[in-house]
Amino acid sequence: MNATEHEAHRLDAADPGHRHLFHVPPADGGRYPDSAYLAGNSLGLQPKATRDELLADLDAWSRLGVEGHLEADRPWLPYHALLTGPAARLVGARPTETVVMNSLTVNLHLLMVSFYRPVGERSRIVIEDSAFPSDSYAVRSQARFHGLDPDTTVVRLRPRDGEENLRTEDVTAFLAAEGHTVALVLLGGVNYLTGELLDIPAITAAGRAAGAVVGWDLAHAAGNVPLSLHDWDVDFAAWCSYKYLNSGPGALAGIFVHERHHGDAALPRFEGWWSTAEATRFEMTPVSRPPATVEAWQISNPPIFAMGPVRTSLELFDSVGMTALRERSLRLTGYLQRLLDEVTADRPLTVVTPRDPQRRGCQLSVRIGAGRANELTKRLRHEHGVIADAREPDVIRFAPVPLYSTYHDCWRVADALAATVEAAS
Structure with a gap:
């Protein structure tokens, strides 16, 4: 060389x-x-800081037992809120639109419960042909769950013959022509195989103009490229934290739901203890009272020792x-x-x-x-x-x-x- x-x-x-x-x-x-x-x-x-930070959370458990929920230096009950601000800044969202929870594909399914609502001819799901396999499995299983044929419901966009990457104009042209049949656009922000960064704002605008819901898998985008999910008018997004976010193998993931969907009683959601408003959580009532924020999509109380490495990493991104x-x-x-x-x-x-x-x-x-x-x-x-x-x-x-x-x-x-x-x- x-x-x-x-x-x-x-x-x-x-x-x-x-x-x-x-x-x-x-x-x-x-x-x-x-x-x-x-x-x-x-x-x-x-990150070198991860070990000591994680041990500090473990020490709180050994010293305090159950009282650590309220008395730890980083109390466990509101622990997830420590991640909210940095995660929101990382993806260009408002804090009420972002929460760290679960794993990527679990989150995609929870979001599709709300945002994939096939009706009549508007039933198709658009993904890229070279989507990560788990995304393909997820959308195909969603189609089957709704009684649809995944082979005809899932549309896989391919590059032009002889090319390696999707062209934005081809994606938007498809949506202009076929958008009336599309219920959900779910693409990868950065393609896992080729590394192509898709034009998220342009494709989002085209999908929404066609009447479709537009979501993004940001597994290879979060922590890799700047994002402005709120301003781009993205409906929802999900990402993992173990790649560019350096939070450890199988680390907790994150979701974004645009604030225009918050408090919409017409949106179906799965619910659990953490779906109800924090202020009334310990009233132990049988009916959930979800907040008008993204936290309504939470289900379970957060795993503290899994959240610690994500918090440490997000603080590093916030600093740099x-x-x-x-x-x-x-x-x-x-x-x-x-x-x-x-x-x-x-x-x-x-x-x-x-x-x-x-x-x-x-x-x-x-x-x-x-x-x-x-x-x-x-x-x-x-x-x-x-x-x-x-x-x-x-x-x-x-x-x-x-x-x-x-x-x-x-x-x-x-x-x-x-x-x-x-x-x-």
Whole structure:
């Protein structure tokens, strides 16, 4: 490569991130002590603050027992409210529109109970063809639950022939032409496979103009790109917290419901203890009195030890700010793009992520001509200390996360990918 290791170190000195705040796994191969970790789009690294913060919550349990609900330094009864403000700021929402609860697909189902209401010919659900499988399973099962045929109810939008990514104009054109048959648009804000950032405001506007409800799966968008869900008029959204939000494997997820839906008695919802208003919760009455906020969609009391890591991570995002992270992300991902341009030239490799920085997050996906994504990813790790993520049969995903990835990580990725492909050919 023309780019040198010295240049990567120079860029890191001029544009440092926050790597010192995270635990970086040791390298399993190669000549460097730490891994070049570019798999934060699958599981984010552990913030160093998480352990002590979690132990403090555990200590409260050991000292106080049940009285910790009200007497802990961070009382458990209102604990979830500690996450509300940072989560709302992260996704561009009002605090009354955002709550952290459950897991992503559970939340999608709870939201679709309210927002997927097929009536007559307006019954279709629109997703992208390359949606994450759990989203496909969820919407198909919702169609079956309503007595509909998922093969005809679920519409899977595909890129044009010979292209890798959806065009906004094709999505909006479909909604203009077929929107009268669409009950729900549910797309991924950032596509898990290609890393494409969809035009959330434009597609939301087109879907709502067609009379459909528009929801977003933000698993790969939250903590990756700036979001303005309230101002974009999104109906609802859900996201996980274990990828870019660094809250640990299987971490609690979050939801957004636009305030125009709050207090709407016509919307069906599943309810539980935490669905009723906090002020009257301990009156123990048999009929729920839900608040006119997103908290009406809660069901169970929150798991405190699962909320702690999410709170710690959200505080970190609140401190650094998504604007600064996005600016560094553009620089860091742009640098990796330039390196991959050199590596992919004259090799059976293709970057399938949009080249336009405004149409992607921090992920760059590389299609391997030989179709051996798992094999090459293992070699990257064990021979070069590079941790990336394979999606069979032929895509390797690299995510230079602006919080903790470095320019030197990117240089190592490109250098290792070139060497690994050459050795495998």
